[in-house]
Structures are given as structure tokens and as C-alpha cells.
Amino acid sequence: MLLQEFEQWLKVIDHTQKTVINYVKDIELFFKWYKETTGEELRSSAFNEFVLTQYRSYMLTVQKLKPSSVNRKIQALRKFGCFLVAKGYLQTNPAENLKQVKDVRDNLAPVALSKQEVFKLRKTVYMYGKIRDIAIIELFLNTGLRLSELANLKIEDIEIGERKGKLRVLGKGRKYREIPLNSDIRKILSQYLEKRKHIDCDFLFTTSTGKPLQPNSIYRLVKRYAKRAGIELHLHMLRHTFAQTLIDKGTNVFDVKYLLGHEKLETTMRYKQPSREVQEKALENLYNS
Numbered sequence: 681m682l683l684q685e686f687e688q689w690l691k692v693i694d695h696t697q698k699t700v701i702n703y704v705k706d707i708e709l710f711f712k713w714y715k716e717t718t719g720e721e722l723r724s725s726a727f728n729e730f731v732l733t734q735y736r737s738y739m740l741t742v743q744k745l746k747p748s749s750v751n752r753k754i755q756a757l758r759k760f761g762c763f764l765v766a767k768g769y770l771q772t773n774p775a776e777n778l779k780q781v782k783d784v785r786d787n788l789a790p791v792a793l794s795k796q797e798v799f800k801l802r803k804t805v806y807m808y809g810k811i812r813d814i815a816i817i818e819l820f821l822n823t824g825l826r827l828s829e830l831a832n833l834k835i836e837d838i839e840i841g842e843r844k845g846k847l848r849v850l851g852k853g854r855k856y857r858e859i860p861l862n863s864d865i866r867k868i869l870s871q872y873l874e875k876r877k878h879i880d881c882d883f884l885f886t887t888s889t890g891k892p893l894q895p896n897s898i899y900r901l902v903k904r905y906a907k908r909a910g911i912e913l914h915l916h917m918l919r920h921t922f923a924q925t926l927i928d929k930g931t932n933v934f935d936v937k938y939l940l941g942h943e944k945l946e947t948t949m950r951y952k953q954p955s956r957e958v959q960e961k962a963l964e965n966l967y968n969s
Contacts, residue, residue: 682724683708689763694854698828706756710735724769732757732778740781747781754778790917790950792924797911804909813901815872816885817918820902822865823847824922824940827915831895833884835873840866851941859939920951927951 686707690700713735714722739745739753754775761773793801798821805817819830829849837848838861845861861869876886883892899915906913919940926936937948 682722683711685767686760686763689766690759696828696852696854702752703756703759706753707760710753710757710760713738724764727761727764727770727774729774729777732775736778736781751780754780790920790924792921793911793913793917797909797913798921800909801906801911805905808908809905811868811872811875812885813905815868816898817902817905818865818868820915820918821922822862823859824919825849825859826851826919826941827895827898829941831885831893831898834882835884836882838869838873838884840870840873845869849941853943855941855943857938857941923948923951 683704687700687704690703695703711722714720714726714731717734717738718726720726735757736750736754739750745753757778758773758775761770761775764770765773801817802821805814809817816830819825825833825847829851832850833847839846839848840861845866847859847861849857849859851857879886879890881890881892885893885898887893887897902915902918903913923936923940926939927933933945933948933952936951937945940948942948
């Protein structure tokens with residue numbers, strides 16, 4: 681009952697479908713742990729600091745989850761606590777005092793592709809891909825879009841002129857931003873739009889039958905070209921590559937924050953940290969002349 685109410689509450693306060701699913705799944709796991717531990721169903725009165733601390737310890741010591749996974753679940757617990765307070769089940773949210781786990785890896789820049797890997801990936805898609813696939817990978821590399829943002833793009837979101845262009849994006853938290861399009865991506869998008877002009881679909885990227893291309897299909901598409909290029913990547917690395925390239929070129933961090941659609945400057949500042957690759961190179965021949 682509480683779980684269903686929580687899900688409805690999340691939808692009312694305008695969370696995206698993916699966020700709602702993730703929050704509900706994390707709280708469902710918390711409910712399961714509580715029942716297996718106590719033999720009872722969780723009631724709102726049992727949502728207290730002691731229980732939450734025990735669950736945090738369980739995730740770290742028994743499940744041995746990564747700090748990022750534990751912190752994501754703590755965020756879900758905090759949101760669930762907000763729901764209990766909003767609905768009058770509790771007066772205060774005990775999850776607010778639940779400490780997140782520090783991860784030394786947070787002090788490293790997110791993993792991005794090297795220049796050689798970017799070259800290999802682009803070379804592969806230009807050699808073996810159709811214009812739609814080229815446009816998808818170039819958009820990721822030249823705009824830093826999230827997967828969901830790219831999948832939801834519509835033709836009306838693209839504005840291309842002879843000397844400039846821009847992309848209108850409705851991003852995380854339903855925040856709107858505009859991303860300038862450089863000459864390379866304007867050229868590719870123009871070629872792609874010409875190719876698909878007879879397709880009757882508002883979405884920018886479609887299947888051969890004119891249906892919107894789904895996020896999982898885009899994910900598999902990128903992974904296929906990466907594998908053919910001999911590159912190990914998760915799709916978000918393309919976004920990291922876009923951001924890291926801007927930072928390395930001296931772009932103002934506030935501009936990068938806006939282009940990425942980050943809510944907090946701290947998130948963008950991670951790209952100013954040294955990368956694992958830089959650290960490894962520094963230590964490789966430390967005392968050799």
C-alpha cells in the first residue's frame with residue numbers, strides 16, 4: 681500500500697518515468713530487506729534512524745555494494761521519507777540524517793574516450809554506418825546529450841542555418857537548455873534530414889519503418905560500432921568525452937555546466953580533476969631518468 685502511494689506521489693510531483701521506476705525499485709528492495717530481517721511488513725513508524733542505519737550497513741557489508749549504488753539508494757530513502765512527511769505519516773524525515781558513503785574515486789575525473797578512441801569510433805561509423813547512425817554518434821560527441829535526451833529529440837528541436845545552428849533540449853528535471861551546433865554536426869544533420877524527409881514522424885531518429893528509435897536500440901547501436909572499433913565503452917562515456925574535451929580546451933566551467941544541463945556546479949567540477957590515465961602515466965616511470 682505504502683509503495684503504491686509512494687509511486688503515485690512521485691508521479692504527481694512530476695518526476696520522469698525512469699526516475700519513478702528507479703525510486704520505487706530501490707524502496708521495494710528496502711521493504712524486502714526489512715521483512716526478511718524482522719519477519720514483518722514495514723510500517724511508517726518503523727522508518728527511523730536505527731532501521732535506516734542498519735540497512736546502510738547491510739548494503740555495505742553484506743551486499744558489498746559500490747558507494748555509488750549505496751548513495752543512490754540513500755537518495756531514494758530520503759525521497760521516501762519526504763513522501764511520508766508530505767502524507768502526514770511522519771513529522772520529520774529520518775533519512776535526512778543518513779550519511780552517504782564517501783568514495784575516493786569521486787576525486788577522479790569521469791572516464792572519457794582518448795583522442796585515439798574517438799578517432800577509431802568515428803572512423804568505424806563513417807566506414808560502416810548509414811547517415812542516421814553517423815548523426816547519432818556525432819550528436820553524442822558534439823553536444824554531450826544524455827541517451828534519453830537524444831531519443832526524445834524531435835525535428836522541431838533542431839535549428840540549422842548556414843553559419844550557425846542550435847539544439848533545444850528538455851533535460852533532466854524538465855529543464856530547458858539550448859546547445860549550439862558546430863559546422864560538423866550541422867552538415868551531418870542536414871544530410872540526415874534530407875535523407876529522412878519522406879518519413880512521417882515527429883521524432884528526429886526513427887527506424888526504417890518510421891517508428892521512433894527507442895533508447896535501448898540507440899544503446900545497442902552505439903555499442904555495436906564501439907565493439908567493431910575495438911573500444912570498450914558505456915554510452916555515458918560519450919557525454920564524458922564531450923565535457924572533458926571542453927574543459928581541456930579551457931572552456932569556462934559555468935558554460936560547460938549549462939551545456940551539460942547539470943543542476944550542481946560540483947558535478948561539472950569533477951571534469952577538472954585528474955583522470956586515472958593521467959595518474960597512471962605520472963607514476964609509470966617515476967624514478968627512471
